[in-house]
Amino acid sequence: MNEAMKIIKPGLATSVQDLGRKGYQQYGVVVAGAMDDFALQAANLLVGNKRGEAALEIALIGPEIMMLENTVVAICGADLSPKLDGEAISCWKSYFVEKGQRLSFGKPNNGGYAYLAVAGGLKTPEVMGSRSTYVKTEMGGYKGRFLKKGDYLETGFPSSKLKQLSGRSIKITKAMDYQSRRHIRVVLGPDRQGFTEESIQQFLTSPYKVTPQSDRMGYRLDGPPLDGEADIISDAVLPGTIQVPANGKPIVLLADRQTTGGYARIASVISVDLPYVAQQRAGNELRFAAVSVREAQQQYVKREFLLQRLNMAAGKF
Amino acid sequence: MVRIEPYGDSGLRIQFGEDISKEINETIRCFCLLLEEKKIPGVIEWIPTYTAVSIIYDPLILFYDDLKIRMKQLLSVLKEMELPPAKITEIPVLYGGEYGPDLSLVAEKNKLIEREVIDLHTSKDYLIYMMGFIPGFTYLGGMSEKIAIERKSNPRAEISAGSVGIAGKQTGIYPVNSPGGWQIIGKTPVKLYDENKKSPILLEAGNYIRFVPIKEKEFADIEQQIKAGNYMPRTKTMAEGME
Numbered sequence: 312m313n314e315a316m317k318i319i320k321p322g323l324a325t326s327v328q329d330l331g332r333k334g335y336q337q338y339g340v341v342v343a344g345a346m347d348d349f350a351l352q353a354a355n356l357l358v359g360n361k362r363g364e365a366a367l368e369i370a371l372i373g374p375e376i377m378m379l380e381n382t383v384v385a386i387c388g389a390d391l392s393p394k395l396d397g398e399a400i401s402c403w404k405s406y407f408v409e410k411g412q413r414l415s416f417g418k419p420n421n422g423g424y425a426y427l428a429v430a431g432g433l434k435t436p437e438v439m440g441s442r443s444t445y446v447k448t449e450m451g452g453y454k455g456r457f458l459k460k461g462d463y464l465e466t467g468f469p470s471s472k473l474k475q476l477s478g479r480s481i482k483i484t485k486a487m488d489y490q491s492r493r494h495i496r497v498v499l500g501p502d503r504q505g506f507t508e509e510s511i512q513q514f515l516t517s518p519y520k521v522t523p524q525s526d527r528m529g530y531r532l533d534g535p536p537l538d539g540e541a542d543i544i545s546d547a548v549l550p551g552t553i554q555v556p557a558n559g560k561p562i563v564l565l566a567d568r569q570t571t572g573g574y575a576r577i578a579s580v581i582s583v584d585l586p587y588v589a590q591q592r593a594g595n596e597l598r599f600a601a602v603s604v605r606e607a608q609q610q611y612v613k614r615e616f617l618l619q620r621l622n623m624a625a626g627k628f
Numbered sequence: 629m630v631r632i633e634p635y636g637d638s639g640l641r642i643q644f645g646e647d648i649s650k651e652i653n654e655t656i657r658c659f660c661l662l663l664e665e666k667k668i669p670g671v672i673e674w675i676p677t678y679t680a681v682s683i684i685y686d687p688l689i690l691f692y693d694d695l696k697i698r699m700k701q702l703l704s705v706l707k708e709m710e711l712p713p714a715k716i717t718e719i720p721v722l723y724g725g726e727y728g729p730d731l732s733l734v735a736e737k738n739k740l741i742e743r744e745v746i747d748l749h750t751s752k753d754y755l756i757y758m759m760g761f762i763p764g765f766t767y768l769g770g771m772s773e774k775i776a777i778e779r780k781s782n783p784r785a786e787i788s789a790g791s792v793g794i795a796g797k798q799t800g801i802y803p804v805n806s807p808g809g810w811q812i813i814g815k816t817p818v819k820l821y822d823e824n825k826k827s828p829i830l831l832e833a834g835n836y837i838r839f840v841p842i843k844e845k846e847f848a849d850i851e852q853q854i855k856a857g858n859y860m861p862r863t864k865t866m867a868e869g870m871e
Contacts, residue, residue: 333672335673336673336674337660337832338759338828338829339759339760339762339763339765339829340829438823438828447806448762448763448805448806450763498637501634501635545677545678545760547639547675547677547682547760549636549638550636551636569761570675579637580636581636582687604634605692607637608637608691611688612687612688
């Protein structure tokens with residue numbers, strides 16, 4: 312392992328994330344992981360990594376990073392105006408970077424979370440099978456916290472020659488435009504019966520605005536309050552679960568959600584639409600549409616095919 | 629009535645009852661043992677709670693309808709399954725003083741002396757109904773209502789790992805440092821969460837814990853043993869009708 316990067320400026324909330332800490336939720340262990348799991352996987356594939364390697368999650372205001380050795384990087388997800396030695400570079404593309412070069416970010420143009428993958432992956436210690444950072448209990452990642460000025464990050468060995476890994480790109484589609492308006496698909500339940508039929512209809516027809524009280528744990532939404540039994544006997548909550556507390560304002564639970572919760576759950580966002588939700592910023596409006604589990608799972612399979620195609624096409628995207 | 633329903637596109641939820649009870653908890657423990665044993669491909673993990681088990685699965689391996697059939701099969705053999713006796717883990721606690729700053733308040737509000745609060749708190753075995761909130765946190769049932777007390781109106785910014793507290797009719801242990809509003813009556817040197825261990829979480833839903841009062845000397849001794857890596861809390865199996 313090599314010290315490959317030094318943090319010059321930390322940015323707003325830069326952390327090491329992979330696909331999350333799975334398998335320990337029955338013990339109350341929070342999954343954490345990338346807010347946008349698609350962008351994380353795409354960034355890894357571009358630099359020749361396995362899909363679930365750890366990368367830097369960069370929120371809204373990016374860091375400044377000095378590269379300490381030659382490597383290949385790719386930035387996917389939000390467009391936070393990435394630059395290499397001050398020159399603009401593109402998202403969804405891999406670049407060869409030389410020792411001494413600096414990566415920085417500028418104006419957030421589209422979305423809120425970007426993923427910077429480095430060839431070989433970030434090699435912070437694994438905790439319960441994952442390198443994801445859960446800041447609240449200081450678990451995993453780089454010392455369990457957001458990065459600070461002067462931190463050094465180590466990487467593993469690249470999977471191929473750097474020349475082969477650089478210059479690869481993914482075609483940008485509508486799915487990567489987080490400003491495009493679209494409905495967020497949900498599967499209703501499991502506490503659907505706790506809500507009136509009017510409330511369900513209201514949920515599916517009214518816009519809900521992302522409020523500033525939103526973070527990696529979940530996005531609090533504002534809109535017409537939903538009428539229902541607010542409290543349930545504490546039960547499991549999953550990624551994308553939409554809880555409705557007593558004030559009737561829904562909360563979409565995201566990466567840093569606790570494993571259980573006590574509010575009624577009206578629906579869950581389907582897996583393939585979660586990255587789009589995660590990329591919304593305070594003030595943006597969300598609209599929901601109900602789909603069947605079957606349809607949600609078909610979409611999931613479709614996305615997997617896309618990721619596998621990217622994987623196989625490595626080198627000639 | 630057992631109900632199976634989808635929970636998002638990667639979850640399946642089985643509801644075993646409507647209220648918090650020891651019987652439902654036993655059924656859930658039994659079902660989780662079956663899940664553990666069967667190792668169904670595509671099932672990633674599950675979260676048992678008071679009345680339900682939520683199973684998280686990979687839709688690339690199993691669609692909802694397939695998993696539902698498998699779950700029905702498991703449920704049909706559930707009745708014939710013999711449940712191994714639950715384990716009781718002893719949790720040594722140093723009550724009061726700087727480690728239990730709210731012990732006097734709990735006594736005062738309940739018109740007891742501190743000794744009586746400790747006796748009531750240690751006189752029972754507590755069933756671990758579920759885990760959640762923070763890594764390793766246990767939701768325990770069975771605390772005497774004689775020592776119930778409201779949460780602090782102003783939560784503490786940090787409660788240290790090992791603190792034992794009361795909130796309403798519930799008692800619990802903070803496994804990691806965390807902000808919190810529980811009234812803190814004591815502290816255990818035992819680590820409920822230790823990320824350096826192969827199994828980082830000490831306790832498990834469906835089992836029991838018993839609080840045992842200790843003195844400062846023992847607290848320090850146990851802390852030493854933990855540091856040296858040769859401490860294991862005492863556990864025994866729950867014999868019939870022992871409670």
